[in-house]
Amino acid sequence: MWNAIKDLLFQALQYLESVTGDYGWAIVLLTIALRLALVPLTAKQTRSMYEMQRIQPKIKELQAKYKNDKEKLQEETLKFYQENKVNPFGGCLPLLLQMPVFIALFQVLGGTPEKPGLLLKYLDALPVVEQAAAKSFWVLLSDITLTPSAMYSAEGVVAAIPYVALVVLFGLSVWLPQQLMPGDKQAKQTSMIMAVMMLYFGWISPAGVLLYWVTSSVIGLIQQQVSLKIYAREAGGA
Numbered sequence: 001m002w003n004a005i006k007d008l009l010f011q012a013l014q015y016l017e018s019v020t021g022d023y024g025w026a027i028v029l030l031t032i033a034l035r036l037a038l039v040p041l042t043a044k045q046t047r048s049m050y051e052m053q054r055i056q057p058k059i060k061e062l063q064a065k066y067k068n069d070k071e072k073l074q075e076e077t078l079k080f081y082q083e084n085k086v087n088p089f090g091g092c093l094p095l096l097l098q099m100p101v102f103i104a105l106f107q108v109l110g111g112t113p114e115k116p117g118l119l120l121k122y123l124d125a126l127p128v129v130e131q132a133a134a135k136s137f138w139v140l141l142s143d144i145t146l147t148p149s150a151m152y153s154a155e156g157v158v159a160a161i162p163y164v165a166l167v168v169l170f171g172l173s174v175w176l177p178q179q180l181m182p183g184d185k186q187a188k189q190t191s192m193i194m195a196v197m198m199l200y201f202g203w204i205s206p207a208g209v210l211l212y213w214v215t216s217s218v219i220g221l222i223q224q225q226v227s228l229k230i231y232a233r234e235a236g237g238a
Helices: 002-020 023-037 039-054 056-065 070-083 092-109 118-124 128-135 148-155 157-179 185-203 207-237
Strands: none
Touching: 002 023, 002 092, 002 118, 023 039, 023 092, 023 207, 039 056, 039 207, 056 070, 092 118, 092 207, 118 128, 148 157, 148 185, 148 207, 157 185, 157 207
C-alpha cells in the first residue's frame, strides 16, 4: 500500500512534467493539487486550533482555581469542553490523515545518492546530456536534486543564493503560522525553536523537497488566514 501511494504520486509528477516540461513546476502543481484535495481536513484542523486558542484564558482560570485539586480540575475542564463543544484532540485526526500523503511525497522527492527517492533515481538514470535540463527548475534552481549544502560546496556562495533563500523560507514556514494564531506565547516560543532546527534540516535537504514544503506552507498559510477570519466573523456574529 505504501509503495502504491508513492508510485501514484510519482506517476502524477511525471504527468505534470510532461505538461509543463519542468520538474520544478511539476512539484509545485502536484503540491497545490494535494493541498486542495486536503482542504476539508486542514479546515477542520484549523478550526480545532482556533477554538482551543479562543478558550485558553478560561482554561487558565480553571487551572489557577483548582491548582490544588487535580481531580476537580480534570472534571471541570472536561465539562467546559463539553459545554463549548470543543474537542481538544480535534486537530490531531486531520493531521494524522494527511501525514502519510506528505511523508510519501517527501520520499518520492527526497533521498540521498546512496538511497535515492523515486525522482532522484529516475533523473540519475537519464542520459548525462539530458540530466542538467531535467534537474533544473526554471531559472531559479540549477539542480533540484542537490541540497543547499552541496550546492554551496560545489559552486560557491552566488550559485547557492536561491537555495539559501529556500532554506530561509522553509524556516519561516514553520515559524510564521504559529505566530499568526491568537494567544499561547509558549507555543509561539516553541515554533521559534523548531524554525531554527528546520534551518539545519533544510540545509541538508534536496531543493525539490524544500520547493514542495515551501509551496505547501504558503498554501497552508493562506488557508489558515482565510479560515481564521471566517471563524472570527462567526464568533463575532454569534
